[in-house]
Amino acid sequence: MPLADVSSTYADIVETVFSSTIAAKAWFATAAIVLAVVQVLTASRMWGRLQRVVPLSFTNARRVHIWSGRLAVLCTLPVFFHCVTMLGFQTPSARVAIHSIAGSFIYGVLAAKLLVIRHRSRNYAPWVLPVLGGSLAAVLATLWLTSSLWYFTNVRFGF
C-alpha cells in the first residue's frame, strides 16, 4: 500500500465512529488522561499515600495501576499514529510548539519508567520511579491541555 494511502485508509476507519480524525484524537487523549489520573491515584496508594481517597488494598491498587497503565498506552497509540506519522513536528504557534515538544518526550519517559520498573529490584534511588511516573503524567497532561482541551473549547465538543 502506498504511504499516501495509509493516511486516507486510517481516516476512513476512524470516521466510521468519529466525525473526524481530530475528534478521534481528542477523545482517545481524553481517555488516556482519565486513566493517567487513575495511575497517579493508585501509585499514591501503593506508596502509602491517599489511603482514604483510594480505599484499595496494595494488591488491588497495584492491579488497577498496571491495567490502567496498559489501557492508557493503548489509547495513546492512535493519537501517536495520527500526530507523529501524519501531522509531524510543527511550530506555527506556541500551543502547537509546546504540544510537539511534549509529544516527542512521552514515549521516551514511558520507556525509561518501564525500564526502572523492570530493574527495580536492582536498587535505583527511591526518587527515580516517582519522578518518572510524575513526569509521564505531567507530559500527558500538557499534551491533553494543548490539544483536546483546545479542540473541545475552540472547535467543538462532540464525537
Add this chain to the structure above:
Amino acid sequence: MRSPAKPLALLLVVSAATFGLAKWVPFEPSAPTAAPAAGNVARGATVFAENCAGCHGADAAGDVGPALAGSELTPEQVAAVVASGQGAMPAGIATGRAASDVAAYVASLAE
C-alpha cells in the same frame, strides 16, 4: 545504588527517535493534485459549523482564525489548506466528502 543513567539514556534515545519520525512524517496526507470533487454547499455548512466555526467564527467573519467570508478562495485552495493545514490549523480537520463539502461552502461565501 544503581545509577539512573541507563533510563535517562533510553529516555533520550526514544524521544530522539520520536522526534525524527515526527520530522519525517511518513504518512503525511498529500495535498490534492487534481480538482476536488464538487462539494455540496449545504452539507459543507454543517461541516463548517462543527469543525471550523470555533476558530473562523460562526459567520466565517474571523475570530482566532482569519476571516473566510468574502476571501474569494477557490474550492481547490480551501481543499488544499484543509488537507495540509496552515499556521495553527491542523492538517486533515475534514477529509473525503466532508472536505469537498466544506471547500464548496467556504468558496460560496465569496459570492
